[in-house]
Amino acid sequence: MNNIQFNDRRFGFFFVAPAVIVLSIVILTPIVIAIVTSFYDYTLIDRSLNKFIGLKNYFNSISSAKFLHSSIVTISFVFLVVLFEFLIGFLIAILLNQVEKFRNIYYFILLIPLLINPVVVGLIWRMFLHPQLGILNYVISLIGVDPVNWLGDPQNAFITIIFVDIWHQVSFMIILLLAGLASIPEEPYEAARVDGANGFQQFRDITLTYMRPVIIITLLIRLIFALKTYDLIYIMTKGGPGDATDLISYYIYRSAFIGLDLGQAASMSVILLIIVCIIIYPLFNYMNRADE
């Protein structure tokens, strides 16, 4: 590194320093504290009573049936919401990409759910879905369908939560995929048409190949966020009925602040963090490669 490069770097560091400092205080510190906590039998009574127990919390977590259960619930939830959000999102994005008039209006309408705070989304839908007072049961009663206990029945609740999450998050997919679609140039399609490709072949050979990076990134981002879903559960079901919608983030919250088992909860957070990191890794790699 020559002198000028060195000076440039120092200048750069100088500019990013404030952000790095703030981020380390608000993000890195809690993470470190959580990791440390996960090795202790943490009591909340007095610091001196905290006992270092090594990996015992981790063993307990992994062998706990409840943890296993909420892991399975979470995996099913993540798989289903990401899959349907992607399919619905891609379909709507393709349709919207062909719209020329009032495009901005559609954009705006689609953005609305995304702009609403998840807690508010949960509250709105809890009202809609209320067994006696909700508008949804009223509407289906008009066509003679018996009221449904949307959130009170274990099987319904899981599906309902998935539905509400799709309603809330599908716009994210649409917006990102639409941006990707809009950036595909017209010429390869024309070349393919002249070369003899039909609609499906054009979609397979042009649209999908051009969209691959966007699709991968969109899916991974959505996957990570879905894995951390917490607020919707907190507002709508509190993990219930029973433990039907006990997503892992919510289970961790319950262990820590209701069960007051902070050490155990911290160990589960660390496990979740590791899983998220493993998912992020290819994303990170991919984006780095795209830069080159």
Add this chain to the structure above:
Amino acid sequence: MSKKHIQLIGVTKKYQDNIVVKDVSFEIADDEFFILLGPSGCGKSTTLRMIAGLEEMTEGKIIADQKDISIEDPKDRNMSFVFQNYALYPHMNVQKNLSYSLKLRKIPQIEISKKIEWVSNLLKINELLERKPSQLSGGQRQRVALGRSLVRDPIAFLLDEPLSNLDAQLRVEMRQELILLQKKLSKTFIYVTHDQVEAMTMASRICVMNQGEIIQIGAPQEVYDQPESIFVAKFLANPVNNILKTSIQKKLDKIYLETLGISIVNKKLKDRSEIYFSIRPENLFMTSPDNNESIKANIVQIENHGHELLISCQIPNSSQLLYFRSNKDSKISIGSKINIGFDIEDLLFFDILTERIIK
């Protein structure tokens, strides 16, 4: 003309009220190098794209190989198209780019390999087969784009300004290759360009278009020598053509052209008071003052083109400059007074209102 191969009948394209292509009709034979020539926005590309089916016609009919293809989808028209910016598939390597259309047609792999070998030898792109388009230079991409259309056996090769993104040197080379290629394949080429040099050198026939209309169709020399209108006379000129206005006076059985200061015999001009005339720079020459049919001129500017000089001069009866060419060794300088001679045969006359030729 040999067998009629492609025929356009009253082809029109409108975008709302904007007419881009207006009632275009022509016929192309099956071994012709047909060039659509015109300034940008004249509708030549749109015409080509309508032949390919990439653009829908508002009115008219296109017949190819005795079949009406007016409403057929591009994939069923069996035309190949070379795009101005090549439009290669960026995620496929050269080989896959070349074979894509064949694969879609379910042609056996052995035949595909043969075709690709043939075309890559022809275009000298054997070394590039494994590369992605992003790893190719402009000229190489151009070759691949050309190859992609050559592997097929289309009714016609459509080329939309394929050389305009290449540098001058490469353009000349590719021009030569395209001419040879077309001769070798003896197939219909329909080629769009705004470059009159390309049109002159490559075409078997040129179709000059302006503002969505056909102005003239003819062999290059014919269009050059006998332009139908001032537009053609101006457009097919390298670098310029002299087009001047003159008033006319009848003198006995002769007609006096005021701008040139000469009298000529021409029956068609006798009822007119004002006309345009054109004379190409290469038909003007320096002459001695005692030549009766010569004009006195003042040299205003000398452009050195290396192999020749392009000289602009002022003549007494016109505010417009007159251009002529001269040997690079001629000893002249700005400001010198000379006499310019010409052959009356080389003068062309145009109507003052319609700007069409007076024959």
